[in-house]
Amino acid sequence: MGQLCDYCGEQRSVVYCRSDDARLCLSCDQTVHSANALSRRHLRSLLCERCSSHAAIVRCLEEKASLCQDCDYHGHSGSISSSAHKKQRINSYSGCPSASEFSKNWPFVSEVTSMDGLSNGQGKGLFSIDENHASHCWQPDVSKITDFSTADGLDGLDSFVTWTGTSSMRMLDSMSCSVDQMSEFLDSTAPKLDCPRKAGLGLSDDNLFEDFDVADLDLTFENYGELFDESLGNQDQMFENVGFDSLFGIKDMSVTDINCLGDYLAEESSAGRVKMPQPASSSAVSADSIMSAKTEPISCYTSREAHSSLSLSFSGMTGESSGGDYHDCGVTSMHPMGESPRYPPGTDNSLPSAGRGSAVMRYKEKKKTRQFEKKIRYASRKARADTRKRVKGRFIKAGDTYDYDPLSQTKSC
DNA sequence: CAGATTAGAATGTCCACACCGCGCG
DNA sequence: TCCGCGCGGTGTGGACATTCTAATC
Numbered sequence: 001m002g003q004l005c006d007y008c009g010e011q012r013s014v015v016y017c018r019s020d021d022a023r024l025c026l027s028c029d030q031t032v033h034s035a036n037a038l039s040r041r042h043l044r045s046l047l048c049e050r051c052s053s054h055a056a057i058v059r060c061l062e063e064k065a066s067l068c069q070d071c072d073y074h075g076h077s078g079s080i081s082s083s084a085h086k087k088q089r090i091n092s093y094s095g096c097p098s099a100s101e102f103s104k105n106w107p108f109v110s111e112v113t114s115m116d117g118l119s120n121g122q123g124k125g126l127f128s129i130d131e132n133h134a135s136h137c138w139q140p141d142v143s144k145i146t147d148f149s150t151a152d153g154l155d156g157l158d159s160f161v162t163w164t165g166t167s168s169m170r171m172l173d174s175m176s177c178s179v180d181q182m183s184e185f186l187d188s189t190a191p192k193l194d195c196p197r198k199a200g201l202g203l204s205d206d207n208l209f210e211d212f213d214v215a216d217l218d219l220t221f222e223n224y225g226e227l228f229d230e231s232l233g234n235q236d237q238m239f240e241n242v243g244f245d246s247l248f249g250i251k252d253m254s255v256t257d258i259n260c261l262g263d264y265l266a267e268e269s270s271a272g273r274v275k276m277p278q279p280a281s282s283s284a285v286s287a288d289s290i291m292s293a294k295t296e297p298i299s300c301y302t303s304r305e306a307h308s309s310l311s312l313s314f315s316g317m318t319g320e321s322s323g324g325d326y327h328d329c330g331v332t333s334m335h336p337m338g339e340s341p342r343y344p345p346g347t348d349n350s351l352p353s354a355g356r357g358s359a360v361m362r363y364k365e366k367k368k369t370r371q372f373e374k375k376i377r378y379a380s381r382k383a384r385a386d387t388r389k390r391v392k393g394r395f396i397k398a399g400d401t402y403d404y405d406p407l408s409q410t411k412s413c
Numbered sequence: 414c415a416g417a418t419t420a421g422a423a424t425g426t427c428c429a430c431a432c433c434g435c436g437c438g
Numbered sequence: 439t440c441c442g443c444g445c446g447g448t449g450t451g452g453a454c455a456t457t458c459t460a461a462t463c
Contacts, residue, residue, distance in 0.1 A: 380431075380432070385430095393428080397428095398429075
């Protein structure tokens with residue numbers, strides 16, 4: 001028996017909402033996410049049937065179970081037979097799907113639960129997979145998120161791709177990594193990639209980093225509009241049309257590519273040819289940490305758990321490499337599990353050269369004007385803080401009197 | 414050359430509370 | 439629409455703890 005719905009506490013939870021960090025039954029999912037336009041945008045996915053904790057990203061056809069990253073990995077990496085299981089990717093969705101929409105767009109969703117409480121009452125029995133669409137393509141479709149907020153969501157099974165083996169996309173939590181390290185790392189690795197798919201990564205492309213120095217990259221953004229090409233007019237459109245990957249010129253990065261990159265980096269690192277940034281202790285890689293991340297986009301994958309120390313992250317990184325100038329860019333870089341970067345349909349995913357050029361110009365302009373020295377926003381607060389009593393650097397209550405002797409390290413009232 | 418140790422630098426955390434800014438009547 | 443009130447969150451600096459990096463053995 002799975003976990004009960006976080007909202008009603010009665011029905012079995014079926015859906016995981018990342019934004020709310022909530023596990024909901026389908027009825028409550030519909031109720032909660034029909035409240036307003038913002039909640040309708042929440043990306044949800046099916047709940048892992050094994051751990052009932054995380055969003056499912058794959059459907060194992062053999063086991064007829066929807067699994068999260070961890071459960072998929074642990075369940076399918078142990079033996080050859082299990083790793084050969086056919087699987088299909090499960091995408092996220094938004095909007096407020098009715099039962100019929102659910103079953104139409106996700107016909108594989110059948111045996112998991114009933115749609116008790118759904119308004120139209122059609123949803124008995126939902127989760128199953130049409131194996132006619134099974135193929136052995138390893139490369140999941142990374143382009144689609146079912147959007148039930150629009151009239152034309154997904155066209156049924158187009159959103160599912162089947163492969164075998166583990167999903168193996170170990171997503172990484174943020175870790176400390178200076179821009180210099182990142183730049184050095186990219187500079188040193190880009191030309192050397194010896195991965196069959198490196199062309200797909202774009203890392204072998206000499207032009208990729210032309211006039212694009214990561215160390216110069218200003219990753220401190222005022223808003224998402226600055227991050228993307230403002231010429232697009234509105235940010236929604238930007239998110240619709242531009243993936244974070246495009247920002248960095250890495251396009252068409254499939255899971256295979258990521259695996260190759262991970263493998264390559266592991267080899268290079270172990271051989272000492274690539275110095276990898278040392279992960280901070282807080283950077284323990286876990287799906288949990290990712291799922292709890294408040295902000296989303298930009299993906300960091302490695303190919304295997306063993307490669308978890310090779311993660312790249314842009315969290316807390318800015319374009320300034322000098323010490324003490326780190327600021328959280330406010331845009332951490334994760335594709336939540338099972339969620340794909342969104343690319344403009346039917347196009348390549350590279351930033352248009354004109355847009356890229358303007359982005360570079362805007363960056364350079366901002367770099368000229370930015371100031372990193374501490375700026376006092378409220379002089380009155382500073383004045384107050386300057387006169388406030390402290391003990392060991394900490395503010396103390398105004399009424400308290402401390403006879404603090406720094407040598408004795410004790411206090412008396 | 415690899416590993417252990419050490420020193421110094423960098424970064425994060427904590428505290429109290431005035432005040433800013435927002436929502437509400 | 440404007441105004442006043444109440445409330446919650448923010449920002450402020452110094453000491454200390456923790457983490458990271460580089461140098462040395």
